[in-house]
Amino acid sequence: MPMNEAVDAVVTWVDGADPAHRRKLDDYLASLGRPRPATADPTRFNDDGELGWCLASILRFAPWFRTVWIVSDGQRPSQLDALRGTPWEARVRLVDHATLFAGFERHLPTFNSRSIISLLWRIPGLAERFVYFNDDFFLLQPLAASDFFRGEAIVQRGGWRPQARFRWDKRLARLLGRRARDDDDRAGNHVAQELSARLAGFEDRYFRLYHNPFPFRVSAMAAFFAAHPDLLEAQVAHRLRSARQFKGESLAAHLAFAQQRAVVDNARRVVQLKPDEQAGWRLRAKLREADRDPRVAFACVQSLERATPALRAELAVWLDRRIGTLRDASDAAVSCAR
Secondary structure, eight states: OOTTTOEEEEEEOOOTTSHHHHHHHHHHHHHHTSOOOGGGOGGGTOOSSHHHHHHHHHHHHOTTOSOEEEEESSOOOGGGGGGTTSGGGTTEEEEEHHHHTTTOGGGOSOOOHHHHHTTGGGOTTOOSEEEEEETTEEEOSOOOGGGTEETTEEEEOEEEEEOGGGOHHHHHHHHTTOOOGGGSTTOOHHHHHHHHHHHTTOSSEEEEEOSSOEEEEHHHHHHHHHHOHHHHHHHHTOSSOOTTOOOHHHHHHHHHHHTTOEEEOOSSEEEEEOTTTSOHHHHHHHHHHHHHOTTEEEEEEOOGGGSOHHHHHHHHHHHHHHTOOHHHHHHHHHHHHO
C-alpha cells in the first residue's frame, strides 16, 4: 500500500513476569523510597496470553492492516512463533521502547502506558494512519478501514460530557470535602481525558472515549508536539502513571475534533469484561449479549489473570470460539488473500 493509503496497527505489550522486567521495576520502586503505589500494581504488567487473541483477531477480521507493530521493552512475545513461515511473519514487527524514547532515554525504563502511547507516532516507518490496540483489545467481526478513518477524518466512539468542574455532583463532592473517584492517586481515566480535551482547546466539555481500538494520525501528533515540546517532555518523564498526565488517544481525538477532522459513529459497540470487578453471572450475561447483538464488534478483557480458574477457562473458550488461534487466523487470512 502507498503510505498515504496504508493503515497500520500498533499493539502495546509487556510481560511483567519476565525476571528482567521485574528487576527493572523493583529497582525503580526502591529508588522512590516509598510503598508501592497503586499505579505499580503487578496486574498492570501481567501477561495471561491476551496478545495471542488480540493478534488473531486483527489477522482474522482486519487483514488489510499493512503492518502490525508490537511495542515492548526488550521482550519478544512467544505468540510470534505461530507466525513463522507465514506471510504475516514479516508484517508483524517488534519496536523497542528505546526506539520510541530516542532523545528521551533518560526517562527509561518506563512502566507507564500513558508515556508510551504519547510516543507511538514516532515509530520509524509507521503509516500516517494507524490504530492503537492495548493487548487486551479484540476484534469480534470483520471490520474495514472506514470503521476507523473516513477520508481525512478519524472515527470516534463515545460521547460528549461536561468537565467535572461543571458537574453538580462533582461540585457537591468537593463541598462535602470528598474527593471524586478519579481524583485519587490512581490517575483516573476521566481526569486524564478531561485534561486532554483542555489541551486541544475544549474547556467545558470532553469527549469520553469508549474502551476500544483508537485511530491516530501521525501528522497531527507530530505537529502538536512540535509546537509544545515541553509538554511532551513532561508527559514522558513519568515512569509510572500520574494524575498530571493526559491520554494520547484522547488528545488525538480532541485534536481531530478541534480541526473538524472527527466523525462520531457509535454503530459498532464494545463489550467490556472485568473479571476482578464483575460477578460471574454478569460476565456470562455480557458474553451472551455480545453473541446476540451484531453491533458488538470489540471486546476488552481487563485483568484476565484475576478471574477464578473456572471463569478464566470460560472466557478462554469464548475467545477461542469468537476469534480462534493465532495460527488459524493467519491461515484464514492467507486463504482470503488468495
